[in-house]
Amino acid sequence: MPRSQTQSIQRRASKSSGPLPPSVERRRRLRRERRRDQLIQAWRILVFTGSSTALAWILLSAGWTLRSIDQLQVVGSDRLGPDNVAKAGRLRFPLPLLSLKPSTLERRLMAELPVQSVTVQRRLLPPGLEVELQDRRPIAAATRSGAGGMEQGMVDREGHWMPLTVARQGEAPASAVRVQGWIPSRRSTIAKLLEQRDQLGSPLEVIHVAPDGDLSLRTASLGLVKLGSNGALLDQQLNTVVQLTRSLPAQLRGQSDTSIDLSDPSKPELQLPAKAAKKASES
Structure with missing residues (x-):
């Protein structure tokens, strides 16, 4: 072999056995670091999973x-x-x-x-x-019609029914008002009447709900007041109750056999018993 070729081969061999270029060495180092990080991360996950499982088992079996x-x-x-x-x-x-x-x-x-x-x-x-x-605080004693007849209970300030088995665990009703014939469809109206019970000019004694939903009140001063079934008129009707309490003659107030019809609050009607009405017409 010519001497020049031998020298060329020796130079290439010396180059291949020398240090690697910096970029190659850096890639190798990064690969080694990534493998090490992945191994560390895998161990962390394994330790965390094992610890969590052990803690959960302890809590479930004894602590929780x-x-x-x-x-x-x-x-x-x-x-x-x-x-x-x-x-x-x-x-x-x-x-x-x-x-x-x-x-x-x-x-x-x-x-x-x-x-x-x-x-x-x-x-x-x-x-x-x-x-x-x-x-829930009971506001008034109440009755309603149930499968076994008339049922005793109470109502709260929002007009919700409270069975006695529930209400007796609390205090007595906050008022002396009685609600007779409670029905779900009149809950909100009952709640409003209870809210305004002290603003009628005379103590509210009874809220009566007929099976068809017609509403009546009884106050200490006016006696029976019929409101009817139109809930949209309630505010106007209550204002009329206040006015009548102030202006109605004493001899016409609170009679057990008379009533006031406010189904049309713009035209209050005093309803007298038959004998009294006949006597009034004759006079």
Whole structure:
């Protein structure tokens, strides 16, 4: 082999066994670092998953349990406490929190307690159950027609019916008003009358609802006042009640056998018994 070719081969061999170009070396280093980072990340995921699984198992098997009523917190009510909630909700201790469905307990408490709203939240750490209540306060005693006859109950300030089994867990009605013949379709009207019971110029005694929805009042001064079924006229009718309380002669007020028809509040009509009406017409 010629000497020149031998020298050329030796030079190429010396070049191939020398240091790599910086760009190649940098790519190799980056690949090694990525593999190391991926391995570290995989170990982190494995450790985190194992720790989470172990913690969940510990909590579910031992820690996440209501062991006594002391872990039941009731807020928002000044009348009802943990004992009332536990009894109404039929809670038995120890109670695994996972077995408790907040929505089911909320419906049960709404049906059994004198409350307007219930919110139930499970607490993980420390294990506990928080129940937020908004009280319903009975405003008036009430009756309604039920399957077994006339049913006794109460109504709250929004006109909602409260069975005695629920209402008796709270205080007595806030007023002496009686609601006779409560029906759902008249709830909002009853609520408005109860709200304005002290603004009629005379104490409101009875709110009577006929089966067909016709409404009547009885006040201490005027006696029976017939309002009819047109709820759109209620404000005008109540204003007329106030005016009549002030202006109606004393001898015509509060008679047990007379009534005032305000179905058309622009034309109040005093309804007398047959004998009195005949005598008035003769005179």
